[in-house]
Amino acid sequence: MEDLINAFLLLSNFVFVPAIAYGSQLALGALGVTLVYGVLRFSNFAHGDTMAFGTMVVILFTWWFQSMGINLGPLPTALLALPFGIAITALFLLGSDKIIYRFYREQKAAPVIYLIASVGIMFVLNGVVRFIIGPDDRRFADGERFIIKARAMKQFLGTAEGVSIKVSQGLTVVTAVIVVAALFWFLNKTRTGKSMRAFSDNEDLALLSGINPDKVVTVTWVLVAILATVAGTLYGLDKSFKPFTYFQLLLPIFASAIVGGLGNPLGAIAGGFVIAFSEIMITYPYKKFVAYVTPGDWQPEGLVQLLATDYKFAVSFIILLLVLLFRPTGIFAGKSV
Amino acid sequence: MSFLIGEGMTGGYGGADILHDCTIAAEKGEIAVIVGPNGAGKSTAMKAVFGMLDIHTGRVMLDGEDITNLSPQARVAKGMAFVPQTSNVFPTMSVEENLEMGAFLRRDDIQITMDEVYDLFPILRDKRRQNAGELSGGQRQQVAVGRALMTQPKVLMLDEPTAGVSPIVMDELFDNIIMVARTGIAILMVEQNARQALNIANKGYVLVQGANRFTDTGEALMNDPEVRKSFLGG
Numbered sequence: 001m002e003d004l005i006n007a008f009l010l011l012s013n014f015v016f017v018p019a020i021a022y023g024s025q026l027a028l029g030a031l032g033v034t035l036v037y038g039v040l041r042f043s044n045f046a047h048g049d050t051m052a053f054g055t056m057v058v059i060l061f062t063w064w065f066q067s068m069g070i071n072l073g074p075l076p077t078a079l080l081a082l083p084f085g086i087a088i089t090a091l092f093l094l095g096s097d098k099i100i101y102r103f104y105r106e107q108k109a110a111p112v113i114y115l116i117a118s119v120g121i122m123f124v125l126n127g128v129v130r131f132i133i134g135p136d137d138r139r140f141a142d143g144e145r146f147i148i149k150a151r152a153m154k155q156f157l158g159t160a161e162g163v164s165i166k167v168s169q170g171l172t173v174v175t176a177v178i179v180v181a182a183l184f185w186f187l188n189k190t191r192t193g194k195s196m197r198a199f200s201d202n203e204d205l206a207l208l209s210g211i212n213p214d215k216v217v218t219v220t221w222v223l224v225a226i227l228a229t230v231a232g233t234l235y236g237l238d239k240s241f242k243p244f245t246y247f248q249l250l251l252p253i254f255a256s257a258i259v260g261g262l263g264n265p266l267g268a269i270a271g272g273f274v275i276a277f278s279e280i281m282i283t284y285p286y287k288k289f290v291a292y293v294t295p296g297d298w299q300p301e302g303l304v305q306l307l308a309t310d311y312k313f314a315v316s317f318i319i320l321l322l323v324l325l326f327r328p329t330g331i332f333a334g335k336s337v
Numbered sequence: 338m339s340f341l342i343g344e345g346m347t348g349g350y351g352g353a354d355i356l357h358d359c360t361i362a363a364e365k366g367e368i369a370v371i372v373g374p375n376g377a378g379k380s381t382a383m384k385a386v387f388g389m390l391d392i393h394t395g396r397v398m399l400d401g402e403d404i405t406n407l408s409p410q411a412r413v414a415k416g417m418a419f420v421p422q423t424s425n426v427f428p429t430m431s432v433e434e435n436l437e438m439g440a441f442l443r444r445d446d447i448q449i450t451m452d453e454v455y456d457l458f459p460i461l462r463d464k465r466r467q468n469a470g471e472l473s474g475g476q477r478q479q480v481a482v483g484r485a486l487m488t489q490p491k492v493l494m495l496d497e498p499t500a501g502v503s504p505i506v507m508d509e510l511f512d513n514i515i516m517v518a519r520t521g522i523a524i525l526m527v528e529q530n531a532r533q534a535l536n537i538a539n540k541g542y543v544l545v546q547g548a549n550r551f552t553d554t555g556e557a558l559m560n561d562p563e564v565r566k567s568f569l570g571g
Contacts, residue, residue, distance in 0.1 A: 191441075194430070198438045201427040208421075209484070210413055210442035 002159070007292035009161035013150060019273075019280040021169040021238055024176035027272030028231035029249065030256035031183065031265055032224045038200040038263035039220045040101070042114030047228060047253060049125035052246035053092060054229030055236045056133045058085035059140045066142065074144040074167070078233055085233065090225035096121055097221055105217075122247075129243045138241040141168060168237040179230055180269060183223065187265065192219055200263065248313065252279065255316035259323050261330030270331060275316050283309045340365045340523050341399050341417075341492050346385045348392030355381045356392065356547040362540070363492060363523040368514065370538035370555065372531035372568065378547035379527040380422065380496050386525065387419050387494055388412050399492070414442060418490035422497045422527075425481035428470025432461050435469050435480050439487030447487065454483040457513055475506030479513070486517065493517060495526035499533075511537050532569050535559050543568060 029051060036044040044050075061081030071077045100117055147170045153162035187193040192215070199206040199216045207213065232246060239245070256275045260267025285303035307314065323330060339362035349355040355378045363369040371379045385392050388409045396405040399415055407415065427435050436454060440447040455462040458479040464472060469480045478498055485493055498514070499507040507530065515537055518524050528534035535541050538555030543564060551564055558564050 194434055194437065195441060197430055198427045198434075198441075201429050202424055205421070205425060205427065205484075206438070207410060208413060208419055209438050210410060210488075211438070 003292045006159055006161045007289050009153075009157075009159060009163055010289055010292065013161065013163045015277075015280055015284050017163060017165055017169060019277045021166075021172045022280065023273035023276030024172045025231050025235045025238065025272075026249075026252055026256045026276050027269040028176055028179060028227050028234070029253040030260065030268035030272050031180070032227035032231065033253055033257040034260070034263055034265060034268040035220055035224055035227070037257070038265075039196055039216060040114070042111045042118065043254070043262075044224075045115065045118045045250065046122040046125055047224075048246050048248070048250035049122045049129065049243075050089065050093065050224070050228040051232030051235070051249065052129045052241075052243050053125050054085050054089040054225065055232035055241055055246070056129050056243075057088045058082055058229065058233045059133065059138055059236070059241060061085065062140045062142075072143060075171070076141050076143045076167070076237055078140055078237060079171075082229065082233055085229045086226050089229045090222045093221040093225050094218065097217065126243065126247060133243070135243055138236075140241065141237045143167060166238070168234070172234040172238055175230060175234060179227070183227075184265065186223075196220060251313050251320075252276075252316040255320040255323075258320060259330055261332040264330065264332045267330050267332035274331075275319060278319055279312050279315045282306045282315050283312050338398070338401065339363065341386070341397075341525065343382070343386040343392075343395065343397045345395035346382065346392045346397070347394040348385060348390060349381070350390050354547070356385055358395070359385075359544065359548055360395075360552075361386055361525065361542055363525040364539070365491070365523050366518055366521045367539035368518050368524045368526070368537055368555075369540040369542065370531075370534045371525070371527045371542045371544060372534060373542075373544035373550070374568065376546075377544040379544055381547070382542075382544060383494055383496060383525060383527050387417060413488060413490075416488075416491035417494065418485035418488050418492065419494045420481045420485045420496060420498065422500055426469040426477050426484065429468055431466050432469055432472070432480055432483075433465040435484050436487050439484035442488065450487055450489060454486055457486075457516060458483055475502045475510065478502060478506075478510060482510075482513065482517070490522060492523045492525065495524065497527050497529055499528065499530055507533065532559070535569075 029047065033044060033047050036042065058078050058081045061084045062078045065071070065077050065080055070080065072080055100121065101114065104113055104117060144167050146164055147167055148163065148165045150162035150164035154160070187197055195206065195211045196216050196219060198209065199211055199213065252275050256271035257268050258271070259274055260269065260271030283305065285305040287300055287302070287304045290304050291299040342360070342362040344360050346356050346359045347354055359382050361369070361371060361382055371382055373379050381390065384390050386397055388407055396403055398404065399417065404412060404415060409419070427438060430438070436451050437447070440450065460476060461479055461483060464476065469477060472480065482495070482498065499510055502510065511533060514524060526534070535555040535558050541553060541555045541558040542549060543551040543558065551558060551561065553561070
């Protein structure tokens with residue numbers, strides 16, 4: 001019995017807790033992608049780098065606040081910098097829309113042209129972020145590190161294994177819940193939110209109903225700025241900030257959005273958790289877990305790891321392929337890709 | 338002068354002209370129907386009245402005002418409502434939200450108009466929380482007409498409202514349209530089911546190759562042997 005409890009605690013510590021945090025971050029990222037797809041009708045390849053840009057601004061403000069001695073006590077200072085990061089990212093996105101995407105909207109360009117334009121913006125952002133903050137790893141988390149420490153839990157329960165929950169993980173989940181709840185309230189209850197859904201559903205009819213497309217586009221970019229900056233900052237607090245990692249996040253984020261059903265916000269959240277849990281469960285070495293659940297003192301010789309962590313992107317890629325092959329509209333039937 | 342009139346309209350979607358000196362009019366409280374064979378330019382004529390294609394000759398007048406150069410959106414603000422033939426609802430939004438979106442431009446209380454729409458289409462009241470995309474074809478058409486009525490239009494334009502619905506539902510829809518007309522709204526519609534449509538029409542326009550062939554009251558057209566022979570199947 002005690003072995004089983006230990007096995008459960010072990011999995012919670014190394015799989016469930018990290019996957020819930022990572023899943024929340026992916027869900028926020030995928031929501032941004034899905035909003036752009038639903039309302040503006042293209043796959044925004046610059047989303048990963050938008051997250052990097054937003055996070056970079058948050059880091060710069062965090063450093064500034066830290067140098068002035070401003071902090072939030074046990075919570076990371078980055079929370080205080082978040083609104084500034086969102087505002088500047090929103091300005092950047094609206095600027096890029098005005099200079100680039102609007103031109104193609106007026107031409108009524110095909111979605112693939114937007115997609116290529118977004119790849120261009122991605123490269124520009126890539127360069128801008130590296131130019132300003134450099135390509136290296138940046139840590140900007142401060143305040144308390146843990147909500148629950150594994151050792152304290154072990155002593156409290158008298159077990160061999162314990163679960164640790166980092167502040168960044170707790171913060172990720174709480175923030176994600178608040179942001180998602182606010183987003184759904186906005187989309188389902190407010191006039192502007194409903195007009196966005198109408199525009200996404202049937203653009204021509206939305207225009208016939210007198211919905212102003214410019215306003216819908218503006219609001220969408222502001223929401224994308226909020227989602228991208230929050231997702232990027234939470235990911236950076238949880239792990240660390242490195243521009244290249246954010247660029248790579250594009251794959252799991254797109255996989256999440258597509259698995260859930262592109263254009264469907266609920267799907268983006270479900271997709272985020274599907275991808276996060278698959279990625280972590282498939283790359284976790286189950287050696288100790290197997291030792292706990294099998295009787296006696298026997299331990300497997302290998303790591304019992306299905307796939308090395310280096311291949312974690314393969315997991316999202318394979319899920320993406322399977323979904324596209326067998327259910328192109330995703331779990332929640334979004335738009336077919 | 339008619340309440341709404343597209344006069345001597347000639348034009349097309351940019352290439353060759355589709356409409357040739359075509360005239361369509363509708364009166365308050367009356368139903369005007371455009372019929373004709375496939376490819377006669379029925380929908381095109383209606384879209385021209387609504388400003389969805391360029392006419393280089395002719396003009397469109399609403400209540401004595403020249404609206405030829407207004408965009409479709411501006412015409413909506415002037416009191417014209419258009420129900421497209423296909424994709425005329427917001428499929429992932431509830432029936433009630435569809436109606437709300439119809440009244441997007443209005444800032445006053447829309448509840449009264451919404452109740453009127455529900456009185457006209459009682460089934461929609463029962464289904465108001467359901468997504469429009471999950472409704473049957475006939476119910477979806479009712480949502481589409483209801484959405485258009487939410488702007489409290491003076492003119493309601495319907496592009497083949499009975500396309501793809503069963504004969505029973507078609508009769509029901511026509512009844513609804515008569516009721517709408519009785520409230521004083523001018524109705525202009527394009528119909529594939531010419532016989533039934535002319536039955537309820539005050540005025541009928543038979544178009545052939547983008548030009549007026551016959552124009553008369555619905556009843557007169559129904560009794561005209563030539564119209565019967567060529568367009569109503571005897």
